[in-house]
Amino acid sequence: MIKSIWRYSHLTLAVSSFLFLLLAAVTGIILSAEPISQKNKSYGQGNLDEITVAQLIPTLQAKYDEVTSISVSHKRFVEIQAIDTAGGDVKAYISPETGKVLGQIEQKNEFFQWVTTLHRSLFLHSAGRIVIGLTAFLLILIAISGILLTIQRQRGLRRLFAKIHKDDFSQYYHVVLGRILLIPILIIAISGTYLSLNTLGVLKTAKKGVEVNIDEIKSGPQKKIKDFEVFQQISLSDVEKIEFPFSTDIEDYYILTLKDREIAVNQVTGVLLAESKYPFALLATNLSLDLHTGRANLIWALVLAISCIGILFFIYSGFAITLKRLSKRTRNKFSAAESQFIILVGSENGSSYGYASHVHQLLIKAGKKSYITTLNQYTVYPNASQLIIFTSTYGLGDPPANAGKFLQLVLEKPQLQPVQYSVLGFGSKAYADFCKFAFDVHNELGRQNWSTPLIDIHTVNDKSLQEISLWAEAWSQQSGIELPGFPKQKRLKTKSLQQFVVRSNTAIGTETATFQINLDAKRKLKVKSGDLLAIYPANDHRERLYSIGVVAGAIQLSVRLHPDGLGSGYLHKLKAKEDLKAKIIRNPHFYFPKQASKVIMISNGTGIAPFLGMIDENEKQVPCYLFSGFRASASFEPFKSFLAAKIEDQKLTRQHIAFSREGEKQYVSDLIKLEADWIAESLKNAAVLMLCGSLAMQKDILAILETICQEKTGQSISFYQSRNQVLTDCY
Numbered sequence: 055m056i057k058s059i060w061r062y063s064h065l066t067l068a069v070s071s072f073l074f075l076l077l078a079a080v081t082g083i084i085l086s087a088e089p090i091s092q093k094n095k096s097y098g099q100g101n102l103d104e105i106t107v108a109q110l111i112p113t114l115q116a117k118y119d120e121v122t123s124i125s126v127s128h129k130r131f132v133e134i135q136a137i138d139t140a141g142g143d144v145k146a147y148i149s150p151e152t153g154k155v156l157g158q159i160e161q162k163n164e165f166f167q168w169v170t171t172l173h174r175s176l177f178l179h180s181a182g183r184i185v186i187g188l189t190a191f192l193l194i195l196i197a198i199s200g201i202l203l204t205i206q207r208q209r210g211l212r213r214l215f216a217k218i219h220k221d222d223f224s225q226y227y228h229v230v231l232g233r234i235l236l237i238p239i240l241i242i243a244i245s246g247t248y249l250s251l252n253t254l255g256v257l258k259t260a261k262k263g264v265e266v267n268i269d270e271i272k273s274g275p276q277k278k279i280k281d282f283e284v285f286q287q288i289s290l291s292d293v294e295k296i297e298f299p300f301s302t303d304i305e306d307y308y309i310l311t312l313k314d315r316e317i318a319v320n321q322v323t324g325v326l327l328a329e330s331k332y333p334f335a336l337l338a339t340n341l342s343l344d345l346h347t348g349r350a351n352l353i354w355a356l357v358l359a360i361s362c363i364g365i366l367f368f369i370y371s372g373f374a375i376t377l378k379r380l381s382k383r384t385r386n387k388f389s390a391a392e393s394q395f396i397i398l399v400g401s402e403n404g405s406s407y408g409y410a411s412h413v414h415q416l417l418i419k420a421g422k423k424s425y426i427t428t429l430n431q432y433t434v435y436p437n438a439s440q441l442i443i444f445t446s447t448y449g450l451g452d453p454p455a456n457a458g459k460f461l462q463l464v465l466e467k468p469q470l471q472p473v474q475y476s477v478l479g480f481g482s483k484a485y486a487d488f489c490k491f492a493f494d495v496h497n498e499l500g501r502q503n504w505s506t507p508l509i510d511i512h513t514v515n516d517k518s519l520q521e522i523s524l525w526a527e528a529w530s531q532q533s534g535i536e537l538p539g540f541p542k543q544k545r546l547k548t549k550s551l552q553q554f555v556v557r558s559n560t561a562i563g564t565e566t567a568t569f570q571i572n573l574d575a576k577r578k579l580k581v582k583s584g585d586l587l588a589i590y591p592a593n594d595h596r597e598r599l600y601s602i603g604v605v606a607g608a609i610q611l612s613v614r615l616h617p618d619g620l621g622s623g624y625l626h627k628l629k630a631k632e633d634l635k636a637k638i639i640r641n642p643h644f645y646f647p648k649q650a651s652k653v654i655m656i657s658n659g660t661g662i663a664p665f666l667g668m669i670d671e672n673e674k675q676v677p678c679y680l681f682s683g684f685r686a687s688a689s690f691e692p693f694k695s696f697l698a699a700k701i702e703d704q705k706l707t708r709q710h711i712a713f714s715r716e717g718e719k720q721y722v723s724d725l726i727k728l729e730a731d732w733i734a735e736s737l738k739n740a741a742v743l744m745l746c747g748s749l750a751m752q753k754d755i756l757a758i759l760e761t762i763c764q765e766k767t768g769q770s771i772s773f774y775q776s777r778n779q780v781l782t783d784c785y
């Protein structure tokens with residue numbers, strides 16, 4: 055909520071001032087070139103910090119007939135107005151060491167003068183100054199709101215300069231450059247605002263001037279100028295102007311305009327006659343001018359130029375980010391109440407919204423009543439049969455800005471009819487809590503009595519089109535609705551199928567219709583236990599996916615025969631040596647973990663298939679525990695000797711088998727409950743839990759694991775899910 059407020063403030067401020075900011079930045083870049091260009095000229099000779107007024111004046115008096123004034127410019131050039139020994143007027147830059155003329159004083163370049171007026175007042179006098187002053191003030195607010203947003207994004211002030219994951223070009227550089235240029239931009243904005251207040255006459259910056267009491271001026275004792283103590287203490291770098299006495303009359307005196315005060319000095323005795331300190335507002339104005347124009351320092355002038363270019367980039371990238379967010383918004387054709395498909399989106403920067411919107415349009419095209427909105431708008435949907443949730447994760451596994459209320463809303467607003475749901479999480483493995491919020495959503499929906507998962511949760515790392523495709527395949531298969539062309543571009547090619555030959559095909563168990571089929575690839579293929587085999591039983595678009603276990607070099611599928619099942623019916627009929635066209639789909643999120651203190655495998659029914667392969671391939675003898683549920687002991691029979699041999703080989707450490715229709719009539723979830731302490735301890739010690747089987751089993755197990763984790767580890771199960779310690783592949 056607070057984040058949204060800052061974001062909208064940042065955006066509103068930027069939108070309301072962008073034209074003037076654009077103008078100020080462009081003119082600012084041009085003006086910053088002025089001091090840089092002039093610095094090249096070699097009028098700034100001598101070290102002004104080391105030359106005192108007591109040294110300068112005698113040098114000049116020896117060289118010129120009469121000196122009227124000396125000025126030291128902000129560029130540290132010394133200028134003289136004098137009459138030379140030949141009686142000619144001199145108005146020139148001189149060397150403060152020798153008094154020698156270095157060059158004639160130039161008028162300010164007309165072009166720079168024109169740009170300066172545009173920059174300061176848009177040629178609109180007071181009205182223009184007010185607009186420019188306001189723009190500078192808005193820039194302060196934009197910079198402050200920007201830095202607050204960055205702190206939130208980086209999860210705290212301490213991590214402000216922590217590494218940023220490069221996600222989107224505009225966003226990445228908006229933040230990276232924002233962090234670097236924040237201070238100079240704030241300085242430009244504050245000094246600009248102050249200068250505008252000054253030119254508008256709001257500040258009291260008028261100098262009082264020195265007031266000399268003529269009656270107190272003494273004519274002795276006379277001193278040489280080089281011995282004037284006051285002059286000895288003032289170096290040229292402190293001087294803005296020295297006005298020489300008009301005549302040798304004792305009532306005429308030196309007036310020195312210094313950086314912080316004005317003084318009058320007796321031309322005969324060198325005594326300080328009067329002093330007038332400048333008001334604070336004037337000192338601040340001078341400092342603001344130095345800071346805002348870079349007139350006093352070449353490097354600072356360069357920083358200002360870069361900052362102005364930065365402002366132009368922020369305007370561009372800020373609008374690019376906003377346009378991306380807005381372009382993903384979709385209008386609804388049907389109302390929420392009448393729609394059957396409800397697409398709920400959690401998206402911070404619009405990419406998840408873009409994919410969701412595409413699915414929404416495809417559903418409408420397919421003649422379905424679909425409604426799309428954000429997760430925070432979740433409510434009761436009287437005609438909904440399916441919730442499709444696309445959500446990203448931000449911060450410490452937190453919801454994106456438009457999804458923060460969802461978990462609470464789900465509890466407050468139960469649906470009144472059974473609804474199926476599927477969750478697609480968008481995230482990045484560059485963050486510790488990968489897709490954590492999507493897991494939270496999936497788990498919370500799993501706990502509602504009105505909801506059942508249509509398919510298992512899917513996650514997408516760095517917008518991988520292949521992973522989005524996997525979700526689309528699974529969703530289409532279960533819902534019976536095609537999503538042609540989703541996601542755009544690299545949809546998996548269904549035509550490029552590979553050739554397999556059946557090694558063996560056995561019916562498994564007596565009373566169940568499950569069977570095991572072993573296949574060999576005709577050509578050498580990359581395949582791992584956990585991958586999926588896609589078959590096209592009717593030689594059309596209809597695809598069926600099966601989990602693969604690689605056992606003794608063969609691709610092994612465990613299949614349950616469904617009455618009229620398209621895929622299972624087709625596989626059931628295949629005989630040894632028969633050919634089959636199919637495709638391996640890489641499913642790396644469900645591979646045997648490379649690093650785990652132990653692996654706990656949980657399955658029911660044919661979900662054991664990938665685990666058989668993983669156990670067979672466990673050459674490193676990583677401690678492996680199998681919890682499997684079957685209806686009857688007969689269903690377990692085909693695996694019994696294989697698993698016993700694996701225990702012997704120390705590829706499997708322990709097995710726990712539950713039969714739901716025999717003996718104690720246990721489910722695999724009952725076995726897990728019995729091992730609650732051990733499971734919690736294992737998770738704390740980097741174990742990985744793998745679940746494969748039915749979605750109903752997954753729902754039960756996740757609910758039990760949630761309780762175990764909350765009670766015994768103080769974390770939610772999604773904490774472990776987001777750290778790849780709980781892997782699921784259910785259907």
Ligand SMILES: Cc1cc2nc3c(=O)[nH]c(=O)nc-3n(C[C@H](O)[C@H](O)[C@H](O)COP(=O)(O)O)c2cc1C
Pocket residue numbers: 207208221400401402403404405406407446447448449450451452454480481482483485486487488489490516517
């Ligand atoms: C500041 C920031 C924090 C993020 N934090 C996480 C995170 O904790 N976990 C995660 O899986 N992804 C994280 N991501 C990645 C995003 O979730 C991912 O890029 C997603 O595709 C963005 O989708 P959206 O554009 O719909 O918001 C983060 C991205 C950013 C920019």
